[in-house]
Every structure is written in structure tokens, then in C-alpha cells.
Amino acid sequence: MDYFFLPLEQWMNEFVNGWFLPTFSGIFNVISEVFNIFISGVTDLLLMIPAELFTIILALIAWKVSGIGLSVFTIIGFLFIGSVDMWEGAMQTLAIIIVATLVSLVIGIPVGILSAMNDGVQRIVRPILDFMQTLPSFVYLIPAVLLFGLGGVPAVMATFIFAAPPAVRMTNLGIRSVPKEIIEASRAFGSTNKQLLYKVQIPLAIPSIMAGVNQTIMLSLSMAVVASMIGAPGLGASVLTAISQVNIGLGLVSGLGIVVLAIVLDRITQGIGKGK
Structure with missing residues (x-):
């Protein structure tokens, strides 16, 4: 269509x-520095904890919220x-x-709450x-690299854009799904809008909100390999190295490591959501 050319690029x-x-x-340089300190701090904290102690703590959490099977x-x-x-x-x-x-x-949960309380916000x-x-998801990498360079910070930003929507949607859905009878009864007992939100709607919406948290974590993990293309460290970088070197063994062990993280995080957040 040469007769109609739109130079959007x-x-x-x-x-x-x-x-x-x-x-x-x-502004973006300041944001990058702050998040880089945050990411480095969390990484150093996790690496500072002895592997055996970390495993025991996580196993106890898994036992508490999901049972002995997940703990093992x-x-x-x-x-x-x-x-x-690894x-x-x-x-x-x-x-x-x-x-x-x-x-x-x-960011996602407050936006979800606003969307649930205001139809106009939801339409936007x-x-x-x-x-x-x-x-x-690959498209997110371009502005992330452009604004924040290479490394963990652009990986976090790209992951945030990719993973935040479920938190917003499930929070919105959970609050809107609270039965009208319960809301009317709360208002009849003199609850203000603030009391209704914090003491009735949000507590009843916790399972839905936790489902959103679960999906956010899973989507964040799914970006691990993709974000390695812009310098994100971790198991995703090992997978990328395995692909570039056609190293089947390295790809297997790093891929299985991601699977272990995914299953453990998924089952723990599901258990918390069910209130076990």
C-alpha cells in the first residue's frame, strides 16, 4: 500500500x-540506581543465608501451608x-x-481496588x-534496555509490565464478587466505605487476590529466560548460554532448576490462598 504510508516508526x-x-x-538513571541497590540487597541476603538453612526454612513453610508432600x-x-x-x-x-x-x-493491588470501587477507573x-x-513479551525488552540499560533492573521492569495485570484483574474480580447481601448487611450495621473495604470486601477477596499473586509470580518466573537476553543474571542466563553453545546438559540442569522454583512457589502461594 504505497499510496498510504504511515511513518510511525x-x-x-x-x-x-x-x-x-x-x-x-x-529520572530513569535515579530509578535504575535505586532498583539496582534493592536487587543487589535481596540477592546478597539470599546468598548470605546458608543453603541448608534456606532449604529447611522453605521446607517448613511448604509443610505449614501445603503439607508434607511439598515439603519433601x-x-x-x-x-x-x-x-x-546452580x-x-x-x-x-x-x-x-x-x-x-x-x-x-x-502497584497492581491498589489499582485493582480502585477499579473495583469505580467503574470509570475500570474502563480506563x-x-x-x-x-x-x-x-x-520480547517487545518489553526494547524500552527496558533503552531506559535502564542491561542487567537486573531492566529485567525487573520488563517483568513488572508482563506480570502485573493478573494482580490487578484478580483483585478487581475478588472485590466485585463479594455477595451483595453481605455488603448490604455491613452497611445496615453502620459500616463506612473504608470499614466495608478493609473489614469485609478485602478479607473475603483474599483467595482471589492470592490467585492473582500466584499468577504474578508464575509470569515473573516465565520471564526469567526471556530477561536473560538483556543481561538478567540467574538460571535464565544459564539457559541462554546453553542455547548459544548447544549444551544439552547445561540446558537440562538450569531448566530443571527453574521447574523446581516454579513448583515450590506455585504450591506455597496456592496453599496461602486456600488458608491451609
Whole structure:
């Protein structure tokens, strides 16, 4: 269609390189430094804890929230990670997941609450979430690298964009699913809007909110390999190295390490959501 050419690519590049980056680069540098300190701190903390002690603590948590089966799997799985010399990579990956999940929840849950309380906010937020969830994950890497360089920080930012929508949607769904009879009864007893939200709606929406937390963690973990393309450390970097070297053994052990993390985190968050 030569008769109708829209130079959107050129316009976007001129906007970003000609105005956006020169104007806001200082702000993004500060954000990058803050998150880099945060990520490094979490990583150092995880690596400082002896592997045996960390495994025992996580196994006890798994036993408490999900039962003896997951506890045994946690012990075996983390023993495997340590035995194949992937402990440091697993902790680096876990640090990125923790930071990205915290950012997603700190922003996503309040936005979900606002969406549930206000139909106008929901009409604005919903197409944004649709855009965030349908855009290919690789596309997130471009602005992340452009704004934050290479390393763990752009990985966290790209992961946040990819993983935040479930937290927003499930929080919104959980609050809106509270039975109207309970809301009417609470109002009849004189509850204010604030009391209704914090003492009735949010507690009853906890299973749905935790389902959103679970999905956020799983999506964060699924970005581990993708984010390794922009310098994110951890098991994803080992998978990327295995691909570039066609190293089947390295790909197997790093991939199994990601599987162990995924199963343990998934079952623990599911157990918390069910109130076990």
C-alpha cells in the first residue's frame, strides 16, 4: 500500500531519541540506581543465608501451608539445585522474582481496588491491561534496555509490565464478587466505605487476590529466560548460554532448576490462598 504510508516508526524514534530520553534520562538513571541497590540487597541476603538453612526454612513453610508432600519435594528439589552447582543462579533468579513481584503487587493491588470501587477507573484500566497482556513479551525488552540499560533492573521492569495485570484483574474480580447481601448487611450495621473495604470486601477477596499473586509470580518466573537476553543474571542466563553453545546438559540442569522454583512457589502461594 504505497499510496498510504504511515511513518510511525520514524515518528516514534524521533520522539524517543529527540525529546523523551534527553528530558527524562536523569529520572530513569535515579530509578535504575535505586532498583539496582534493592536487587543487589535481596540477592546478597539470599546468598548470605546458608543453603541448608534456606532449604529447611522453605521446607517448613511448604509443610505449614501445603503439607508434607511439598515439603519433601522442596528438600529434594533444592538439594538438586545445590548438587548441580546452580544455587547462586537460583538465588539470583529468585531475587529478581521477589523484586518484580513486590513491584507488581504494590502497584497492581491498589489499582485493582480502585477499579473495583469505580467503574470509570475500570474502563480506563481494562484496555491498558489488555495491551500489556497481548503485547509479545520480547517487545518489553526494547524500552527496558533503552531506559535502564542491561542487567537486573531492566529485567525487573520488563517483568513488572508482563506480570502485573493478573494482580490487578484478580483483585478487581475478588472485590466485585463479594455477595451483595453481605455488603448490604455491613452497611445496615453502620459500616463506612473504608470499614466495608478493609473489614469485609478485602478479607473475603483474599483467595482471589492470592490467585492473582500466584499468577504474578508464575509470569515473573516465565520471564526469567526471556530477561536473560538483556543481561538478567540467574538460571535464565544459564539457559541462554546453553542455547548459544548447544549444551544439552547445561540446558537440562538450569531448566530443571527453574521447574523446581516454579513448583515450590506455585504450591506455597496456592496453599496461602486456600488458608491451609
